[in-house]
Amino acid sequence: MKTIYLDNNATTAVAPEVTAALAPFLADQYFNPSSAYDQARQVSAALQTARHELAVLLGGVTPDQLTFTSGATESNNWAIGGVVRAQPQRRHIVTTAVEHPAVFEVCKELARQGCDVTFLPVDRSGQLDRDAYVRALRPDTLLVTIMLANNETGVLFPVAELARIAHETNPAIIFHTDATQAIGKLPLDLTGEFEHVDLLSLSGHKIHAPKGVGALYAKRGTPLRPLIIGGHQENGRRAGTENVPFIVALGRAARLAADHLAGVDQIRQLRDRLEDAVVRTIPYLEVNGHGAPRLPNTLNLSCHYIEGESILYQLNEHGICASSGSACTSGSLEPSHVLKAMHVPFTAMHGSVRFSLSRYTTAAEVDRVIEVFPEVVASLRRISPYWDAARNAPRPTAPQESPAQPTNH
Amino acid sequence: MAWEYSEKTRQIFMDAVHGKPGTHMGEIEKPDGFGEHGSIVCGDALRFTFRVRQHATDPLQDVITEARYLTFGCTSAIAASEALCTIIEHGQYTPIQALKVTNQDIVRFLEGLPAQKIHCSVMGAEALESAVFNWAQKRGVDLALAGVQLQTKGEDEGRIVCKCFSVTEPYIRRKIKELNLRTIPDITNAIKAGGACASCHHAPGGLQDLLDEAWGRQPAAGGPPPPVVPRTETPAGASSFQRFKQIEQVIAQSVRPALQHDGGDIEVVDIKDNLVYCRLSGACAGCMGAQATLKMMVERTLKEEVSEQLRVIAV
Numbered sequence: 044m045k046t047i048y049l050d051n052n053a054t055t056a057v058a059p060e061v062t063a064a065l066a067p068f069l070a071d072q073y074f075n076p077s078s079a080y081d082q083a084r085q086v087s088a089a090l091q092t093a094r095h096e097l098a099v100l101l102g103g104v105t106p107d108q109l110t111f112t113s114g115a116t117e118s119n120n121w122a123i124g125g126v127v128r129a130q131p132q133r134r135h136i137v138t139t140a141v142e143h144p145a146v147f148e149v150c151k152e153l154a155r156q157g158c159d160v161t162f163l164p165v166d167r168s169g170q171l172d173r174d175a176y177v178r179a180l181r182p183d184t185l186l187v188t189i190m191l192a193n194n195e196t197g198v199l200f201p202v203a204e205l206a207r208i209a210h211e212t213n214p215a216i217i218f219h220t221d222a223t224q225a226i227g228k229l230p231l232d233l234t235g236e237f238e239h240v241d242l243l244s245l246s247g248h249k250i251h252a253p254k255g256v257g258a259l260y261a262k263r264g265t266p267l268r269p270l271i272i273g274g275h276q277e278n279g280r281r282a283g284t285e286n287v288p289f290i291v292a293l294g295r296a297a298r299l300a301a302d303h304l305a306g307v308d309q310i311r312q313l314r315d316r317l318e319d320a321v322v323r324t325i326p327y328l329e330v331n332g333h334g335a336p337r338l339p340n341t342l343n344l345s346c347h348y349i350e351g352e353s354i355l356y357q358l359n360e361h362g363i364c365a366s367s368g369s370a371c372t373s374g375s376l377e378p379s380h381v382l383k384a385m386h387v388p389f390t391a392m393h394g395s396v397r398f399s400l401s402r403y404t405t406a407a408e409v410d411r412v413i414e415v416f417p418e419v420v421a422s423l424r425r426i427s428p429y430w431d432a433a434r435n436a437p438r439p440t441a442p443q444e445s446p447a448q449p450t451n452h
Numbered sequence: 453m454a455w456e457y458s459e460k461t462r463q464i465f466m467d468a469v470h471g472k473p474g475t476h477m478g479e480i481e482k483p484d485g486f487g488e489h490g491s492i493v494c495g496d497a498l499r500f501t502f503r504v505r506q507h508a509t510d511p512l513q514d515v516i517t518e519a520r521y522l523t524f525g526c527t528s529a530i531a532a533s534e535a536l537c538t539i540i541e542h543g544q545y546t547p548i549q550a551l552k553v554t555n556q557d558i559v560r561f562l563e564g565l566p567a568q569k570i571h572c573s574v575m576g577a578e579a580l581e582s583a584v585f586n587w588a589q590k591r592g593v594d595l596a597l598a599g600v601q602l603q604t605k606g607e608d609e610g611r612i613v614c615k616c617f618s619v620t621e622p623y624i625r626r627k628i629k630e631l632n633l634r635t636i637p638d639i640t641n642a643i644k645a646g647g648a649c650a651s652c653h654h655a656p657g658g659l660q661d662l663l664d665e666a667w668g669r670q671p672a673a674g675g676p677p678p679p680v681v682p683r684t685e686t687p688a689g690a691s692s693f694q695r696f697k698q699i700e701q702v703i704a705q706s707v708r709p710a711l712q713h714d715g716g717d718i719e720v721v722d723i724k725d726n727l728v729y730c731r732l733s734g735a736c737a738g739c740m741g742a743q744a745t746l747k748m749m750v751e752r753t754l755k756e757e758v759s760e761q762l763r764v765i766a767v
Contacts, residue, residue, distance in 0.1 A: 173721075173767055174721045174722070174767070177721050177722045177729045177765075177767055178721075178722050180724070181724075182724075182725075208729075208765055208767060211727075211763070211765045212724070212727055212765065348492070348524065349524065350495065350496065350524060350525050350526050350529070351526075352526035352527055353465070353469070353525065353526050353527045353529075353530060356455065356465065356526075356527045357466075357469060360466065369495065369526070370495045371495065371496075371525070371526035371527075371529075371569075376495070376568075376616075376617070376640065376644050376647030376648055377616070377647065377648040377649075378495065389492060389493050390492055392493075393492070393495045393524075422469045422470065422471075423469060425469075425471070425477065426468065426469060426477050426522060426523055426530060427522060427523070427524045428479075428488075428497060428498070428499040428522035428523065428524055429492060429497075429524060441492075442491075442492055
């Protein structure tokens with residue numbers, strides 16, 4: 044059976060061009076870029092090329108403001124922890140209730156260590172209340188860390204505006220954004236629209252580079268202590284011999300991403316085609332993030348009265364790979380903190396499915412999902428104690444979020 | 453976390469959702485026994501019904517002939533429900549004999565379940581038990597006289613230890629012993645208690661205390677860090693009341709009328725010290741010059757009429 048891969052917010056296929064670019068550095072170009080001899084110079088030049096390629100994707104920032112890391116989780120840990128360690132006297136952090144765990148858990152850990160953290164709520168469509176954000180800023184606010192695009196729902200936060208407001212409030216406030224899901228899907232100009240962003244995390248494996256490589260952009264002059272020490276690499280900002288093959292891969296992937304930015308509209312059209320079809324055919328279906336600006340590739344659905352893991356299992360029987368925010372897929376017993384923060388009705392909370400597309404997704408693949416998905420939902424509703432299969436509606440006795448109403452958008 | 457289900461579990465699940473002949477999805481009308489366990493809030497729920505061949509004189513000799521289920525839940529919850537019905541029908545049990553079917557029997561039938569899915573099998577055993585109680589009530593059988601220990605009586609009213617999944621203290625105490633649960637993860641895997649916010653793990657009277665009472669205190673292991681409950685309210689910044697009134701007044705008397713003249717409006721979102729956060733609405737909002745309008749006109753007016761130090765921030 045052919046794999047239909049619609050889980051690109053989890054990870055992406057490595058682009059063939061990227062594999063080709065990194066291969067020499069797993070073969071004869073093995074030299075340590077810090078070594079003195081001629082052979083090493085080619086390797087260190089490759090690092091600088093990669094840095095330059097990534098800088099171009101971010102709007103042509105000066106490349107030395109980019110430091111390569113092992114991925115966005117390290118970048119986030121470093122950015123948030125490094126800012127706090129640089130100015131231990133300022134203790135207030137502003138973030139949101141829907142951040143990726145690599146930010147959310149770091150902020151919770153800092154709260155345990157005595158920082159004062161404000162977790163901003165979101166509304167039913169996943170958007171921030173801008174007034175609440177303004178009111179959260181304080182004289183002792185050290186750091187704002189707010190993601191650009193939500194990994195689960197694709198909902199976008201107006202980060203350029205939020206960063207400007209932070210800096211106009213107090214230029215000493217440091218603004219960090221986790222841009223992992225936004226990179227390559229939206230134009231991101233750190234010298235223009237996003238000039239007020241001080242720190243930005245990204246990951247290679249969401250843009251068709253391998254897992255295990257990422258970067259942190261740190262605007263020159265941002266007070267930031269290193270996370271990993273013990274070497275002069277990356278200008279002393281991140282010790283350890285550079286992961287040359289994967290850094291080269293990230294550079295090549297960034298160049299490809301820049302080339303393909305104009306093509307994201309095609310991804311959006313496929314996503315919209317999927318969304319329109321399932322909304323039309325499946326009753327009691329929520330589109331999480333509906334009404335908010337969203338990434339072009341992400342569709343997060345919640346099916347009332349069924350559970351997400353059993354949906355995924357059946358989809359997988361058709362070769363379709365997707366993911367879910369249900370408790371049963373997370374390894375914990377709690378459904379997604381993002382969907383909870385959005386107040387998704389409890390009857391739909393466990394029935395979420397996320398489809399995330401890439402530039403490799405084809406119309407035929409989307410059409411296959413349109414064919415299969417409604418039947419998967421129907422089969423699980425037949426088995427659900429809350430659903431009346433004959434009427435194709437919830438049983439009158441089924442629990443409902445009040446006020447009771449069908450929620451088909 | 454990739455799926456770690458046995459082939460048997462996978463097969464039973466797929467047969468069940470496709471309604472293969474011989475599977476047990478459904479609900480018996482006017483059943484002789486009706487039981488439920490779980491809820492939609494907790495992420496899985498099972499409705500279990502059975503029919504008996506009634507004995508003419510002695511209800512204790514009723515034999516279960518048919519069992520059906522409806523399940524809201526994951527792959528293993530559905531497979532466990534199907535397994536339960538198969539075991540019960542196959543065994544030709546009286547309802548009281550059926551009570552001897554445990555969650556371990558379901559796990560064995562499924563050829564194993566991942567540790568974090570054990571609660572799916574427990575759900576099956578619990579629904580079976582409540583269906584047998586329902587049968588006893590309908591048939592006028594005194595279970596105590598029939599030698600059944602009514603352990604669950606009153607458990608629903610006990611102190612709730614795990615608030616996330618509404619699990620009571622008497623129930624946890626019984627399950628610790630019955631299922632030989634030795635650690636907090638054991639409890640969570642079996643009956644979900646403690647699986648969400650974790651605040652009941654080490655609280656007084658919490659899961660660890662109940663384990664210690666059941667098995668004796670264990671040498672202290674470095675427990676998990678205390679949970680942090682995210683705070684979502686936002687503290688209002690301290691604003692000088694007098695200054696605030698003054699700014700409001702100037703905006704009401706000078707700024708707003710000028711903007712309204714052009715079909716727009718202004719809203720003050722917040723004032724912190726010398727910073728005035730404003731939102732333009734109406735005709736001005738989409739206007740390219742909105743930012744400049746605010747900066748120049750509003751800020752100048754406020755500087756002149758209130759304080760030279762005021763700055764305006766567009767929100």
